Amino acid sequence: MRLVIMGPPGAGKGTQAQVVAVELGVPHISTGDIFRANVDRGTPLGEEAQRYMSAGEYVPDSITNAMVRDRLSQEDCTPGFLLDGYPRTLEQVNELDMMLLADEHRIDRVIELTVDTDAVVARLLKRAEEQGRSDDTAEVIRRRLEVYFDQTAPLTAVYTQRGLLVRVDGMGAVPDVTGRILAAVTA
Numbered sequence: 001m002r003l004v005i006m007g008p009p010g011a012g013k014g015t016q017a018q019v020v021a022v023e024l025g026v027p028h029i030s031t032g033d034i035f036r037a038n039v040d041r042g043t044p045l046g047e048e049a050q051r052y053m054s055a056g057e058y059v060p061d062s063i064t065n066a067m068v069r070d071r072l073s074q075e076d077c078t079p080g081f082l083l084d085g086y087p088r089t090l091e092q093v094n095e096l097d098m099m100l101l102a103d104e105h106r107i108d109r110v111i112e113l114t115v116d117t118d119a120v121v122a123r124l125l126k127r128a129e130e131q132g133r134s135d136d137t138a139e140v141i142r143r144r145l146e147v148y149f150d151q152t153a154p155l156t157a158v159y160t161q162r163g164l165l166v167r168v169d170g171m172g173a174v175p176d177v178t179g180r181i182l183a184a185v186t187a
Ligand code: ADP
Pocket: 008, 009, 010, 013, 031, 032, 033, 035, 052, 053, 054, 056, 057, 058, 059, 060, 064, 084, 085, 086, 087, 088, 089, 092, 135, 144
């Protein structure tokens, strides 16, 4: 099973992806998590990524694509994977296609978590208080949402055209949303 989960910042992608990946027995690959781990370790990749993340901008495609290519080439991804936060640009969609094509693989399904914007802003501000993620300030949140709707929301059209997109209501209790995603994936 090769899956992608999309949705605006604060939609609960990370929370859901973690649980769904365990259920499906595939690795959960979150580009945001990988970037943050690199920031914490102070690696050159982390230093570079941090400049963009702290402003709510996307890390350049060249950097992100190389990182994902490396991760997907690892052995645990052979049976499948759940990509969370990638692809986010058309260039990333094309690059991912090429990474998979090399092994005659393709994406099986794309889940789009839908939420209302007021709710996501409230969630992100709450998370800021609890976890202190440096890109969860009101101003950066606004920019992240803008970038999402500008650059990433259009990708749903691409995956709809390929017949891969499934929209899942991301509002409500966490286990309810998980149930909806699993139903959508196995349908
Ligand atoms: P969120 O979905 O809430 O923005 P993530 O943890 O998925 O949170 O991403 C945090 C940040 O990491 C993004 O704002 C961006 O700077 C960077 N990032 C993550 N994935 C990508 C990607 N595919 N392309 C470019 N930048 C990315």
